[in-house]
Amino acid sequence: MASDYYQTLGIPKTASADDIKRAYRKLAHEHHPDKDKGNADKFKEVNEAYQVLSDPQKRQQYDQYGTTFQNGGGGGRGGFDPSGFSQGFGFNGQNFEFDDAFDIFSDIFGGGQGRRQSNRRGVDLEMEINLGFSEAVFGVEKELSIDKKDTCAKCEGSGAEPNTKVEACPKCHGTGQIRGMRRTIFGQVSTVVTCDRCDGTGKVPDHPCTECKGTGTKRRVKRLKIKIPAGVDSGMRIRVSGEGEVGYRGSNAGDLYLHISVDKHPIFTRNGLEILSEAPVSFYQAALGGEIEADTVDGKVTVKVPAGTQSGKVLRLKNRGVPIMQSSRRGDHLLTVRVVTPTKLTKKEKEIFKKLADESGESVNVDQGFWSRFTS
Ligand SMILES: [Zn+2]
Ligand SMILES: [Zn+2]
Known part of the structure; x- marks a missing residue:
């Protein structure tokens, strides 16, 4: 941890x-x-x-x-x-x-990451990956096809023709590195550079592999199954270790970076770990309270609407949001209530509404067809 x-x-x-x-x-x-x-x-x-x-x-x-x-x-x-x-x-x-x-180091130590990451390491690859809304929320396994330099099958990456000898590099004596000393303002500093004869591998094949011309790599399309974890979102990047291009003669492979983009959902939107949506609630239900069915990423759930709920009120559905990565917890679903005012009333309904209004002490101009308060 x-x-x-x-x-x-x-x-x-x-x-x-x-x-x-x-x-x-x-x-x-x-x-x-x-x-x-x-x-x-x-x-x-x-x-x-x-x-x-x-x-x-x-x-x-x-x-x-x-x-x-x-x-x-x-x-x-x-x-x-x-x-x-x-x-x-x-x-x-x-x-x-x-x-x-590290700018101050790079001069002294021969270029910071340059040394650790010589050019024989395989190239990192970048790829866009598109996910459905639910796939991003719950995770998914995706199969990708990647056109890249992979290990040469004939020499298994060694760069040497099978059954031929591979000698230790005479220039670096098999270490892959050439050491030296450099004078700097801090005094003598030892430097290390990659051997140019063997490209840092420390080995030189007697007979380079004919299939890959001694590089140990061969371009092909590789199919790869990737498990996308639950909770990813647009703009995130996933590193798949070692699935970039393979390195020169069996050196470390690069990494594969997947850039995530997530499709829009027709009713849900996402805000980090929260999922947002709206729920229409009838005028009557909002006033009297009751239960409604609401869509969540887990399917329909029953939600209690308290009596006297106003339009715009947000109901929090605990643990119906996005799973928190590397945790068993989840975010919440925030349901915004939209109170639906009835538009077409029958004569009888109008009568009842008028009575209701009278009951509550409001005066209503029924002829105009809409509520209007007298302000005297
Ligand atoms: Zn080969
Ligand atoms: Zn060498």
């Missing part, structure tokens, strides 16, 4: 935006993985905490629910990875959204 982000940054819950930024910069400096005493895990935690707390909306959500739906970690190939789930909860474990604090 997500650790306490405030604790991670060592700040109180009341911390200001400036406090958060200051704490983050200090800790990010301290734990940066390229530094001698750096710690990638801590760095990741600090980043994660900052991604949430620096965004007022996410911070509010975190304060309220204790999560922004991004804890859950890892996510193997093909699985849905809630850690990348986002309406911009966009921290995804690999692509740190670098704060400007």
Whole structure:
């Protein structure tokens, strides 16, 4: 589960935006993985905490629910990875959204994420995915066809012709990296660059695979089943870990990002976790009270209308809204009452209404055909 982000940054819950930024910069400096005493895990935690707390909306959500739906970690190939789930909860474990604090690092450490994410990692793919209203509310499994670079079947991604030797790269001695030293204003700093001979793989095939010309990748259409979790909404983005293009000679695959758009519903609209709709209620029912049938995403439900209900009154149907991600709770359905005034009255009805009006002490000009109060 997500650790306490405030604790991670060592700040109180009341911390200001400036406090958060200051704490983050200090800790990010301290734990940066390229530094001698750096710690990638801590760095990741600090980043994660900052991604949430620096965004007022996410911070509010975190304060309220204790999560922004991004804890859950890892996510193997093909699985849905809630850690990348986002309406911009966009921290995804690999692509740190670098704060400007890192501009000062990039010069010293050879380009921040550039080193971690060399060009042999597979390309991330982006895709629009369209969902029906209920699919978004309750979740759905979708089958996608993705045209992408996938693992070469012949060499299984190694880039070497089957049954031929793969040698350790002579230039980097199989490490994939070339180390060096650089002088900076902070003194000598060790640098690491990707080996250009083997593209960082540390291996060189004796005989490159004829099918993929040694790249280990082959373009094809891959069919993929994706579980879309309940509660997603338009504008959200889902990261499917490892389902981007595969990397050069078996290097890490990129990720697949699904951009969600949700169809409009004829009667429901959505406001975050709440579902909104209107319910017509007859004049009589509104006055006397009673029960009506209302449509919800769960089907029809019986709703009590209190006596004396005014048009525009909002009735809250608990737990009929959108499921809260990674929780068993749900939002509410807000039903706005629209009182329907009768338009065509029979003679007898008119008589009764007039009597009603008299009874309540109101004078009504019946001849005009509408209620009109005498104001004297
Ligand atoms: Zn191949
Ligand atoms: Zn090499």
